[in-house]
Amino acid sequence: MQWLQNLAMNFQRFMAGRYGGDQLNLALLLFSFLLTVVCSFFPYGWIGSLVALLLLALTIFRMFSRNTTRRFAENYRFLKLWNPVKNWFQWLWLSIRYCKKNRYFLCPKCHRIASVPKGTGHVTITCKGCKHKYDKKA
Numbered sequence: 001m002q003w004l005q006n007l008a009m010n011f012q013r014f015m016a017g018r019y020g021g022d023q024l025n026l027a028l029l030l031f032s033f034l035l036t037v038v039c040s041f042f043p044y045g046w047i048g049s050l051v052a053l054l055l056l057a058l059t060i061f062r063m064f065s066r067n068t069t070r071r072f073a074e075n076y077r078f079l080k081l082w083n084p085v086k087n088w089f090q091w092l093w094l095s096i097r098y099c100k101k102n103r104y105f106l107c108p109k110c111h112r113i114a115s116v117p118k119g120t121g122h123v124t125i126t127c128k129g130c131k132h133k134y135d136k137k138a
């Protein structure tokens with residue numbers, strides 16, 4: 001097993017100072033995979049596969065990049081776009097799953113989820129994320 005340890009150590013040395021994985025890379029990876037699968041059903045699907053391949057190349061480039069500040073900023077911008085979408089799906093899921101117990105609201109400013117027990121009536125919710133206050137009826 002010595003060779004495996006050496007391999008792991010070499011890889012660690014190789015990755016030192018490089019960016020590695022983040023949420024944007026994961027999203028790119030999943031999207032390119034999805035694109036490949038979906039496009040395989042269409043006659044001109046190879047175009048989609050080509051795009052998927054380019055996205056994959058971009059993912060690999062980002063992973064091994066040494067410009068971590070830039071990659072970090074890219075990921076930050078991506079999360080700013082993605083988080084409201086993610087929160088909305090989470091809100092939908094919670095609203096359906098716990099519809100008898102609670103009501104869920106999305107902060108109009110930062111899209112963070114707040115839960116209020118059902119039947120509370122009119123409430124002023126203070127967002128835990130951005131301290132924004134908004135009125136709702138639960």
Ligand SMILES: [Zn+2]
Nearest residue numbers: 107110127130
């Ligand atoms: Zn907020």
